[in-house]
Amino acid sequence: MQTRRKLGIPDEDFIQSDKVPGPTKEEIRVVTISKSRISEGSLVVDVGCGTGGLTVEAALQVAPKGKVFAIDDDEEAIQLTESNVKKFDLENIVQLICGEALEALVNLPEVDAIIIGGSASLREVIRASYQKLKMNGRLVVNAILLETAYEAVDEIKKLNLKDLDVALVFVAKGRDVKSGTMMLARNPITIISATKA
Amino acid sequence: MQTRRKLGIPDEDFIQSDKVPGPTKEEIRVVTISKSRISEGSLVVDVGCGTGGLTVEAALQVAPKGKVFAIDDDEEAIQLTESNVKKFDLENIVQLICGEALEALVNLPEVDAIIIGGSASLREVIRASYQKLKMNGRLVVNAILLETAYEAVDEIKKLNLKDLDVALVFVAKGRDVKSGTMMLARNPITIISATKA
């Protein structure tokens, strides 16, 4: 599927699987991409790509010359991301890496932005990500856990990144029911971002 | 079960049923009761009592001399409310009425507060409720629909009630998972309240 759209893919356009979390919902996806400050030609890493929602969205931003490295230690996630990458004709932009984030990061070039959707060893991944960021590169962490939000802020402060931004985004979506528009909540996400100084 | 507690029953303490919505969650229940400004001896109507969460909570506030009229047109809701009223030893405080709110309201005495948890004909119920309120009585509407929130505010303005208060309450609750505290959203509720002038 060829697409010219640059931003904001409806959630239902992604191929999904019960076995893989995601995709990150549209509203969170676009704020996350915004915080990554990427553009055409950027090199981006998506740590914990899951369904591939952020990978595809980032790839659309950086195409045709940029690159997105999509990492996940779950093979099913990598396969699902691959399906979505193909659906959006982004095979030339996305490189899939099945493995642990810490190991995978070592072999990558320096990049413009790293997006972390959650990780078992968040502090270590943030430190490794910091090493891989170019100067003025952007680190973005999406936290669904109270602890992840705290640890991301704490570790980013220790690493002395600048322009720390913490955005709690709480969304409810309308569902059309017989009697009107029922507002259904989505889990709040804390999006933490900062710039390598 | 004898209880001396005056406020804030944990959700799981209510007998529940798949066939009846509710109970209104603790956080919303206590804000709703707060907005009703009831106290010992008050007369209260709970329109659309469902599981009986608000009925029980209101009854605990107005006992031992007050009264709560719990109305629902669903017989299963009335039975479930009755079970919860018994569980909290409030049979002497609560009067159950199975029927349409508009008809049921006609036969009630003037009361200090009317709580409307939603209704098929909201504007009419608000107008009928207004008639049944004592001077300085309180009207409280809990809206889960966009349209209900709008209609409640609009109708209350037409009726010239005073001290209109609109509170959108958006709650997320932590769930303890292996990796930390996952914040799970609850649907946002708009609580509209005002005083009969």
Add this chain to the structure above:
Amino acid sequence: MQTRRKLGIPDEDFIQSDKVPGPTKEEIRVVTISKSRISEGSLVVDVGCGTGGLTVEAALQVAPKGKVFAIDDDEEAIQLTESNVKKFDLENIVQLICGEALEALVNLPEVDAIIIGGSASLREVIRASYQKLKMNGRLVVNAILLETAYEAVDEIKKLNLKDLDVALVFVAKGRDVKSGTMMLARNPITIISATKA
């Protein structure tokens, strides 16, 4: 200032004025742009452009061949939008129109998306916007008032647009204080969008 960035301008990068509301905050801006489903070459109208935040953001999406018509009946808003358009080197993309939305819309060509940031006569503007939309064009309304959200949903349903989407977006931003990260709330915005069928 030449920029290659395609999305997500930090709020502080906009020239601002005490006399003009805005800019729409980054998180709301990018979700709004996402909902408009615009891309390179799109024609877009920004009704009530204010500071020009959405105008600039949309212009970056549609450049170099698209166009954004920025309408406001406040001359100071138009001047401020003009300053921001110049700052981001988008003079060739943006056409500024000082005047009433209903009148201004009449003289415009058919467009791919119309973004309404609020208006004194919302229902009429939505109907006029509908007329100006191409088939499959997108209508997006940002509501800060309870009534605006309701009216937008109601009017869009009457016009039989498809894919109605209602997103309540409630954001809090962290401020670094001595003792930690204080979460400061921003007003909730309801973003209503739909497609001309």
Add this chain to the structure above:
Amino acid sequence: MQTRRKLGIPDEDFIQSDKVPGPTKEEIRVVTISKSRISEGSLVVDVGCGTGGLTVEAALQVAPKGKVFAIDDDEEAIQLTESNVKKFDLENIVQLICGEALEALVNLPEVDAIIIGGSASLREVIRASYQKLKMNGRLVVNAILLETAYEAVDEIKKLNLKDLDVALVFVAKGRDVKSGTMMLARNPITIISATKA
């Protein structure tokens, strides 16, 4: 002022001061009181009483036989709390303590609930509070900082309290403006509570 009301005092009914933070807003106050599970006769500590909003609200719940110990290290806060305690005729219920929480707690009897509105040394205060709680007593922490929410959850887990409850409460209040009801956000509060096992 004699009051029979048991819950939910409007914010504007409290005497306020520019020099003292608070009062805790009505919606947060009543959820906090609810989480404390107090009732007539309970002994309660309010750590960091500020304006005295929670102190007064708790005192109304525990009167006439209970007691609230209101602690603050700011003399102006203690004076303001005293004014509000007098306004609500609760002098016999509330004992004011100007001093550091850790020291003040030492001299108190065992209590049924301790409410912590924030503190410079939160973890220590939580541990000291735990010591002062009766079995099945309730600890409630209101967090406005990301870090406070995390530390409260972490420390409560270390102390093995049971029934840990984490509630993020995000409220917006309607303001009546010419064109409708503008929803104005209040800062999100995380209310953490648990029971001494």
